[in-house]
Amino acid sequence: MLTNPVAQPLPISAADVEAAAAAIGENIVKTPCLKSTTLSQITGAEVWLKFENLQFTAAYKERGALNKLLSLTADERARGVIAASAGNHAQGLAYNARRLGIPATIVMPRFTPIIKVQQTESHGATIVLHGEKFEEATEHAHALAAKRGLVFVHPFDDPLVMAGQGTVGLEMLDAVPDLDCLVVPIGGGGLISGIATIAKARNPDIEIIGVQAQLYPSMHAFIAGSPAPCDGDTLAEGIAVKTPGQLTRQVVQALVDDIVLVAERDLEHAVSLLLTIEKTVVEGAGAAGLAALLAHPSRFRGKRVGLVLCGGNIDTRLLANVLLRELARGGRLARLRIRLKDRPGQLFEIARIFDQQQANILEVYHQRIFTSLPAKGLITDIECETRDREHLDRLIEAIRAAGYEVRPVELD
Template identity: 45%
Template sequence: MQKSATESLSNQTLEYHLSEIQKAQANLKGVSIKTALIYSDVFSNECGNSVYIKPENLQITGAFKIRGAYNKLCTLTPSERKRGVIASSAGNHAQGVAYSAEKLGIVATIVMPKTTPLIKVEATKNYGATVVLYGDCYDEAYTEAKRLEKENNFVFVHPFDDIDVMHGQGTIACEIIDEIEDIDCILVPVGGGGLIGGIALAAKALKPSIKIIGVEPEGAKAMKESIDNKKIVNLETVRTIADGVAVKKPGNLTFEIIRNYVDEIVTVSDFDIMESFLLLLEKHKLIAEASGALSFAGLKKIQEKGKKVACVLSGGNIDVVTISSMIDRGLVSRGRLFCFSIELSDIPGELVKVSTILSKENANVVKLDHNQFKTNDRFMQVQLEITVETNGHDHVNKIIKALNNEGYKVNKIY
């Protein structure tokens, strides 16, 4: 009787996986970029560790997925290549498969959720793949891709639950350790688990003492729930700004690898992610998609101090409208934008009085709404809603205190 993939996996050693990952390195030579680590003063100071950025957003397709996709397609037989490949993806795996297929002369079809950002859809089409938009999340797109696989005899290229894909992703860990031999910890975004699975296999083979920490959004923590429950958990719903990791159910292979080789999984809020996105953009001039910023959001959740930590910035495929929204939310999260309302007596000079207080506190007004119809007594009172630029949460608190001292009750909106 033929063994299942998970049974075969249990018989494979770390040395075997390392040799396969080294083969993947050879396959990827001249295709993927060896992204150099970047030291981060700002993240180092915030978490008490020496933090290095692994900028996979600078990869050829804007994300790490090219590594696993290209390595997988390299393992296909000539007859499999003739059949064509199909994949399901929220975006980055789609581009990885499409780019790889075009480079290797293979016909590719990609099923993407209808909610996929347009920039990822267009980029996938530009690499020559046929794109089918289906469903509202990855799992629904996956179901449709599996149907089309059977209907057309395509070869399915799984975005994470495939050992050849994971071996390709594992080349990231090889590059990190080759560059900083005494690295203590690697933080990795987690969706289905393919990225962290490959990194864990390579890292633990090269340096058993290294700590591998996964970071998931609180609204899509399928892997953490599975590890905590010691069985694969299928979430009913997922809700997170990090669309690239919005997976309801982790893979069977990735679950086994993570259970055995990943030290910890932490979860972060969407606000944590937006704050990290802003810091990457403002301090390092690096654009990350929401899922790409996950590992940086996880830095505050780990107990390690004084260690050398590598954070994988997994991708940077994000549209301009989303960037604008993320910047605004990140500014709010960092205390750099403060919106509040107060009630004023409807008499001359009150608005000037409030403006003088804000000026003294160095708060720059960016928006103001003076509305007498928002109060219970519109003949005697008006509501003033103000948005100001600030320098952080301490500055916000100083502004509130100054207004309170002058008799104004502040209602914080955000």
């Protein structure tokens, strides 16, 4: 258990989570919680997956947003709500506000990808683009709320939002009551606060493990009492939060047992595995729980573990890059840099070796000018497809055996 130096009433209780479940009722998808036999074999744990990427807006954020909206008075509903978000909170709030007939305004940083702006607009929200950073968008949203009398709906640091998110854990424990451990992504902390509250009330011995990207260890740093930089391009943009909530910190400190960090490679591998094995699309944050099992196998081996696939909103081009990079790391795709002599038939001889080894050539790049080789030197990069790492190794050995210099161009 993480230390809670000052005993104090926590912002939410199990009763609040149960009340949220009753309030939101059938208005959200009670997503399946299913055992993954293959991922269990890979990780050594008994893995149960909660498919929150199957919500209408493809993320759990609908739960907290709806619980907050349902609490508003008639006057507050008439005035409308406002939030600052460039992601799932924006869509979850906009979608449910339209369903309830509540005007919604979403402030997004100017750099927000156009697809996210369009998706949020499609749910009927008014979009305001302001600021270069999320903090600037948030400040502007508060200013507009005060000026126009709108209700500000925080993405995580609000008791009603936290309780709504906790209904994810309630459903998981209803489906699998004897889970040993719940592994939950942490951004601002709303999801893990709600889940930890209901889970610990149901079973004080259950482990609650938070997961953060190594590039954004904000809650981990707060708990450890040692500031850490939070910056960089992470695949898990949904949990790339520099400052966790004031309320959520209290719950995490009191109820969460541990927080682990995962590298970008682990996140990429987890996204790929979930698509190829479970045939489900998740964003980087949604794959963080599985990434934790892959990065820290001994921590979870032999336990019955529940993972929250918290969202599935990932850019298709980014998803394609992740999958291709995983193929390259597994030896299924490769770029081989081969030094040739400047004479007829060299490329034919190389192609013949690929044919003999049953390796598929995808692309061929010649380089004569921008190289440190002598003027008659020639570099050829060949992108190819092989069955696996062993097949690729045999191909490289065959090229070397034919007298050519060759090396794979490795990913970082």
